[in-house]
Amino acid sequence: MDKDLDTMTREQLIAEVKTLRAGIRTHRDTSGHDLCWYHPHLWALLPEQVNHVPLVPDWPQFMRGCVKYRESLDAQCPQAPRSQLEFGE
Structure with a gap:
């Protein structure tokens, strides 16, 4: 693959x-709400160009995953400052 x-x-x-x-x-x-975005860039x-289309969970499963991700930030980076900014602010 990496020849x-x-x-x-x-x-x-x-x-x-x-x-x-x-x-x-x-x-x-990346910080704040930008942590949750799709990053195809x-x-x-990578040198190989593929038409990767991600498998997207339905909303309930997706939101549970978001909560788990946010919980992992608390566990792995508890010293990180917190923000009250809403998305788009």
Whole structure:
């Protein structure tokens, strides 16, 4: 799958790493309501182009997943500041 890396020069590999790091940093620096969004731009950093259509849970299951995700933030990042901002503010 990653055979393209075998043919890259050192300079090309460095450029690729920098591109991937920029994508990871962009995602890492996401905050607030933006944490919950679909991020196909990250997948676009991969060399293989696929027409990935995600399987989307129905609303009740999706909302339970959102609650679990938010609970995981409390457990994994309890020191993070909290916001009262509504979506779109």
